[in-house]
Amino acid sequence: MEINDPTPAERRLRRAFATGAEVDFRDESGDTAGRWGPERTVRARVLRTLLLDGPREPGETAALKLRGARITGTLDLRDATVENVVHLTHCRFDDAPLLDGAHLRYVSLRDSELPGLMATRARTDGNLRMTRCRFDGPVRLDGARIGGVLLLDSAELTAGEAAGTTLRLNHLAVADDLYAPGLSVRGPVRLDGADVAGSVDLTGARLESAGPEAVLHAQSLAVAGDVLLREARVTGRTDLRGARVAGRLDLSYADLSHPGRTALRASSATIGELWLRAGPAVRGTVNLRRSQIDVLFLDSEKVTGEVLFNSLGYTSLTPHEPAEHRLALLERDGDGYVPHAYEQLTAAYRRIGDDHAARLVQLARQRRHRRTLPWYGRLWGFAQDVTVGYGFRPLRAAGWLLSLLAIGSVAYALHHPQPLKAGEAPPFSPVFYTLDLLLPVISFGQESAFAPRGWYQALAYALVLTGWILATTVVAGVTRAVSRQ
Template identity: 55%
Template sequence: MEITDLTPAERRVWDAFPRGEGVDFREDRTEEATDGAAWGPERTVRAEVLAHLLLRGAVPLDGQVPGLNVRGARITGKLNLKYADIEHAIRLRACWFERKPLLYGARLRIVSLSDSALPGLTASTVTVDIALKLSCCRITGPVRLAGARIAGGLFLRKAVIGIAGPAEEGQEAALQFNHADIGTDVIAMELTVHGQTRINGATVGGQINFDDARLLAPGATALHAEILNVGTDLRAMRLEARGRINLTGSRIPGQLNLAYARLSNPGGVALRASSCVAGEVWLRNCPTIQGGVNLRRSQFDLLHITPETWPPQIRIAGLVYRALSPHVPAEQRLPVLEREESGYLPHAYEQLATAYRTAGDEAAARTVLLAKLRRHRRTLPRAARVWGLLQDVTVGYGFRPLRAAGWLLALLITGTVAYGLHPPRELKQGEAPDFNPVFYTIDLMLPIIGFGQEAPFAPDGWYQWLSYLLIVTGWILATTTAAGVSRSLQRQ
């Protein structure tokens, strides 16, 4: 390309490049790049001119570092840097691109397209030594960064990607940096994506920040992040997600923070985080999740979720957590365990009881384990259910030992009053000891203990039936109490 072929706008860029100076075509700093199609020739630059500068390079002038630094340009044609090795900074901010830049397989120093309007970006397997900045961009087509290697950070703050409309499974993702390797952080606060965000298999050295972001793929997968590895946290406070959030197999050593998030995928799974390992999972102050939640086989140090946040359908088989917050009565959390789609899960009750015991609330832990046994009873044959019901009513499966004392006291009073008013007859006159209705009733109820009152006397009529009732009830209470004590010792 000869320099005589350059337009006045292109000459400004050409002359500024060796010194790395900025060229600003904007008439007003508040103007939007989305209006760039109407910009005139005075601010139009051909993409081939920019590529020629970057590929040819320049000799630094006056000790300056060459670089491309343009604002507010209308860039026509395709910026094709496929497989290129560029040593100069690329800063094309607040620009309008006629065609999507092609950076596939290129090796670049730094790329900043912030505040620009693009029909898409193809940069799969790109290598960036410093950072890739797409903050505040308006990108109507897909952003392809699969397999990218970015030593610094990826910046997407306030960017809008894709066009609003119905999403379908299998449709190309609007934002892709799956299997990417990002050295520091992904900064994507207030990001809006119409379509799927695909980051499965990515490795991020620092944190991913989706605070206040909107991931919109109704009826499809809004965030596909399987086997994601994050160095610190995945933040998504106040996230609005329409569609499935899939974090299966991810590793997040710090926080998975979804506080105040609105997750919605009616008729499907709204949050799938099975086989995950995370330090802390925060779902604080989230409205009720619209759609199912799948946390099977995951491991969390802390799970913060209120009972009201859980949806009607959950899958928590194999879920392990060391602590559960906020601390609320066990009666508020127990109904959630009934929502498990697989039915009765003993481990879910044991895990909840362990969390309460870790928090020092032994009474709540006993309440959970009692609920577990009652739930288990519903799965047993009828005869076993009857025996379990007797254990429950009498001593609460050993978790309510004072019930046995209450039953015994009530029966003792009944027997004492009945036999005190109508003492049983002596079997052998003159050989029986003095009759005592209290100890006679005790002899009937507690066959292990003998006070010599039961054998010498024989009640008649309905008093005889009362004695049978006392004997049978005493055996039941003794047996169930022993079973409950044995179960308690086993737990200890």
């Protein structure tokens, strides 16, 4: 469509387009904050005409390179094919551009101000650059295909409550990186089903949402590289359920805050390395149910609230911390007693050769399990714990045996029991008589030859009963310990 009434600014742009030259409407200092007068104003329909049917100079590459302009009207390129490079930097758009379904070569909107951007199903052969852009409305890139890098570094996005999601990138496909360090978004960000062939860099990002939904909603996100949220501040839920991150999910120094609710949900995810370390403690629940992680880098001081670790699997756990610190974490599991979590922690300690810590974890597991049993089960478990530490502290049995042996030996040395058959009984030995009472299997011939009376008989019954309990708990505990090995 031919423009019959072009302004001087538009005529200048038309001449530059034919050779790919840049038009800069800023003053000598590069300032764009002054007046947006007619000398700096270009109509969006003029841009559309140039991109779809602009003049070409022989031997030159036509391109739209405009800097520091006010663009009035709506730049409507829906379902259009644009073969030229598009640079609209330091510009101010009165209306949100419409790029839905468009096929573009390369687009840069760097340092521009826009009321939003509609680019669902759009496709670019190269980069889509929105570095330091300021959006006052929603940005839609659902189903878009970016052939290079998607750059949102230091961009600022704000949308009203009625706008819903501020940044929507559902089912986005990026052939390189999603590069957005320093990104600031007030409102929900959605990355459901997105596929990034490189890495997602949100280092130092500021994501905030007051609504009930997740502030970062990235279910089934697939990333071939890393997802970096180092030093990010996220107010609301970070939802990575079902995500697949081949590299590192790095939350080092990140401030995740959603008090009383879930702050991080990475359940049913497959992650190469998950780093939850340093920086402020997570304020909210951490949900890692059913996830598979190769290396779990988890500082106990980073996660001080409720956790959900049911069916979480990991190969390596770092850094090496005392078992007491890790057990305190499992005590806060919102699912209650989860045997799998204790088994995973035991295996992690055994892989690095810390058998002592592994035994402590198994002992804590038995004690936690005891709290779930009826009263008689808790009583029997308490007996096993006190006597042999469920088989993980077998030296306790020797201590109990020596203590009872000393008590019985002293008591019966002071008062010998009467022989059952005078003249036929062997010489009395208080030590071996007590051993006969304590050891239910071994017999030294003392118990059957002598019969105590009074409270000495009661002591004998007590020693026999204690011996049976001690023997049973030892067998049960040792059997359990051996089976764990």
